[in-house]
Amino acid sequence: MESLSLDRQSAVPLYFQIHLHLLKEIRSGRFKAGKPLPSEELISKRLRVSRMTARQALKSLCSLGVAYSQRGKGTFVSEIKLEKNFREVQSFTEEMEARGSRPHSKLISSEVVPASEEAAEALHLQPGEKVIRIRRVRVADTLPMGVETTCLPHELCRDLLEKFDPRHSLYRTLSQVYGIHIVQADEVVEAGLADSEESRLLRIPKRSPVFLFTRTSHIKSGKAVEYVKSTFRGDRYKITNRLGQFSNDNSLGGKA
Amino acid sequence: MESLSLDRQSAVPLYFQIHLHLLKEIRSGRFKAGKPLPSEELISKRLRVSRMTARQALKSLCSLGVAYSQRGKGTFVSEIKLEKNFREVQSFTEEMEARGSRPHSKLISSEVVPASEEAAEALHLQPGEKVIRIRRVRVADTLPMGVETTCLPHELCRDLLEKFDPRHSLYRTLSQVYGIHIVQADEVVEAGLADSEESRLLRIPKRSPVFLFTRTSHIKSGKAVEYVKSTFRGDRYKITNRLGQFSNDNSLGGKA
DNA sequence: TCACCCCAGTTGTCTAGACAACTGGGGTGA
DNA sequence: TCACCCCAGTTGTCTAGACAACTGGGGTGA
Numbered sequence: 001m002e003s004l005s006l007d008r009q010s011a012v013p014l015y016f017q018i019h020l021h022l023l024k025e026i027r028s029g030r031f032k033a034g035k036p037l038p039s040e041e042l043i044s045k046r047l048r049v050s051r052m053t054a055r056q057a058l059k060s061l062c063s064l065g066v067a068y069s070q071r072g073k074g075t076f077v078s079e080i081k082l083e084k085n086f087r088e089v090q091s092f093t094e095e096m097e098a099r100g101s102r103p104h105s106k107l108i109s110s111e112v113v114p115a116s117e118e119a120a121e122a123l124h125l126q127p128g129e130k131v132i133r134i135r136r137v138r139v140a141d142t143l144p145m146g147v148e149t150t151c152l153p154h155e156l157c158r159d160l161l162e163k164f165d166p167r168h169s170l171y172r173t174l175s176q177v178y179g180i181h182i183v184q185a186d187e188v189v190e191a192g193l194a195d196s197e198e199s200r201l202l203r204i205p206k207r208s209p210v211f212l213f214t215r216t217s218h219i220k221s222g223k224a225v226e227y228v229k230s231t232f233r234g235d236r237y238k239i240t241n242r243l244g245q246f247s248n249d250n251s252l253g254g255k256a
Numbered sequence: 257m258e259s260l261s262l263d264r265q266s267a268v269p270l271y272f273q274i275h276l277h278l279l280k281e282i283r284s285g286r287f288k289a290g291k292p293l294p295s296e297e298l299i300s301k302r303l304r305v306s307r308m309t310a311r312q313a314l315k316s317l318c319s320l321g322v323a324y325s326q327r328g329k330g331t332f333v334s335e336i337k338l339e340k341n342f343r344e345v346q347s348f349t350e351e352m353e354a355r356g357s358r359p360h361s362k363l364i365s366s367e368v369v370p371a372s373e374e375a376a377e378a379l380h381l382q383p384g385e386k387v388i389r390i391r392r393v394r395v396a397d398t399l400p401m402g403v404e405t406t407c408l409p410h411e412l413c414r415d416l417l418e419k420f421d422p423r424h425s426l427y428r429t430l431s432q433v434y435g436i437h438i439v440q441a442d443e444v445v446e447a448g449l450a451d452s453e454e455s456r457l458l459r460i461p462k463r464s465p466v467f468l469f470t471r472t473s474h475i476k477s478g479k480a481v482e483y484v485k486s487t488f489r490g491d492r493y494k495i496t497n498r499l500g501q502f503s504n505d506n507s508l509g510g511k512a
Numbered sequence: 513t514c515a516c517c518c519c520a521g522t523t524g525t526c527t528a529g530a531c532a533a534c535t536g537g538g539g540t541g542a
Numbered sequence: 543t544c545a546c547c548c549c550a551g552t553t554g555t556c557t558a559g560a561c562a563a564c565t566g567g568g569g570t571g572a
Contacts, residue, residue: 013555013556015556033478034477034479039521039522049556051557051558052557052558068476071524071565072521072522073523074521078477079477079478079480080440080478186496187497187499211447222335223290234447239443240444241343241443241444241497242440244439244440269524269525296553305526306526306529307529308526308528309526312526326535326552327552328533328535329535330552513572514571516570516572519568521565523562523563529556534553534554535550535553537548537549538549538550539546539547541546
């Protein structure tokens with residue numbers, strides 16, 4: 001706190017400068033888990049900002065899950081570790097890079113076809129409307145991890161098959177070429193056994209345990225832009241989830 | 257909007273009265289997906305509240321995932337359905353009730369034992385410290401769904417085994433008797449095959465596909481209070497996840 | 513001893529403003 | 543035609559205050 005001086009000319013909002021500073025101090029161990037952060041009043045006085053600005057900084061830490069507030073008591077550092085590998089919405093590519101593996105993909109097929117019934121429903125398309133369908137084997141380092149079939153509305157990105165190298169990240173191409181940013185995904189996971197095609201592609205014994213994923217991805221407005229079915233091997237792939245922290249999110253701020 | 261008159265004497269905050277009203281109008285179809293909600297300015301004028309209060313109402317809808325804001329444009333109703341069965345942190349009991357099944361449990365064993373190494377690590381206990389361990393078969397309607405082993409620090413709820421009926425919800429007992437409210441859980445899921453004890457208890461063939469869950473549950477402060485390992489049958493149990501919506505949460509309010 | 517009150521400290525809610533930054537559409541002028 | 547400017551509408555950030563509601567500890571008085 002003492003060392004921080006705010007840059008009032010900066011494009012970075014004051015509350016976010018304070019947010020970043022507190023976050024750094026928490027990570028450095030200056031503020032320990034379970035211990036109070038400076039109060040709104042104190043931040044307000046020390047840094048000469050209004051209490052609402054100080055409050056917004058603290059609230060944005062709460063919405064990150066780094067801190068929590070208790071009325072009448074203060075705002076405290078959460079004991080929950082953030083750095084664990086929880087699944088955000090991210091492509092296979094990003095997920096593997098985050099785990100320290102080198103991801104790539106082998107293309108099985110890519111084509112424009114009429115949407116299947118389930119894909120049409122998930123993507124809110126008329127029956128028979130066209131989708132781009134890409135089938136790939138997903139590989140981490142040299143280990144085949146899963147087989148994935150992705151469907152995107154053809155309307156959304158007509159020339160995708162020319163612009164997209166299937167060995168790289170689809171999400172990055174969507175984001176960089178088309179400005180389509182996937183921010184949320186709804187997913188159903190089932191446990192099953194590998195069929196013969198899957199066991200051949202993944203080089204695992206037939207009837208090995210596998211995860212079956214069905215995922216619908218959304219952009220910020222909630223519009224569905226991707227429908228994916230995939231099979232991942234159960235012996236090498238784990239899912240890490242964080243549940244909750246939805247309904248108890250009394251947040252006042254936050255930054256993308 | 258027109259029909260709403262705020263109760264300024266109420267203990268319910270103004271922003272939350274507005275929040276509830278807008279939510280009702282969205283659910284009723286008065287405001288449709290993709291369409292704008294009233295602007296901060298408009299709410300402020302119509303309901304004679306300050307703009308910050310109107311803003312807090314809209315932001316709390318955003319943090320619920322019901323709406324999203326775009327600078328310079330407005331706040332819009334999200335196209336994402338909320339009502340789907342996503343997994344919050346909830347007990348098996350709550351989950352099954354939400355799905356319309358009648359949950360119950362068959363006790364296999366309950367005892368106070370020294371924590372296993374992994375349980376001690378998850379719960380931040382000293383090696384050898386005691387935990388309450390409860391093993392149950394989880395049943396939906398009359399169908400056995402999974403085998404679950406729960407460990408709780410003995411220190412936390414010494415007389416739990418007297419006060420808890422293992423056929424009912426553990427989370428409810430923790431909440432009602434001890435004031436322990438679980439708000440977040442970190443979970444690892446693996447795909448595997450049922451061993452002989454599991455297949456017997458779940459009445460499924462040996463080597464059927466199953467989910468293997470390892471879960472650590474936390475209270476608001478982040479303190480770990482429960483460590484669970486469980487095996488659920490893959491033929492009857494599906495996981496529904498919602499990913500993302502963490503980093504893009506520019507919220508100003510929210511209510512537990 | 514112990515129930516109660518009081519008080520300082522804290523977060524929660526709310527007000528009435530201000531300016532910045534961005535969006536989208538309409539109008540202007542070369 | 544079309545690049546550009548302007549403007550109304552909107553969200554984002556920020557200020558300087560106010561009172562409510564709650565927490566926890568200390569002191570008072572029966």
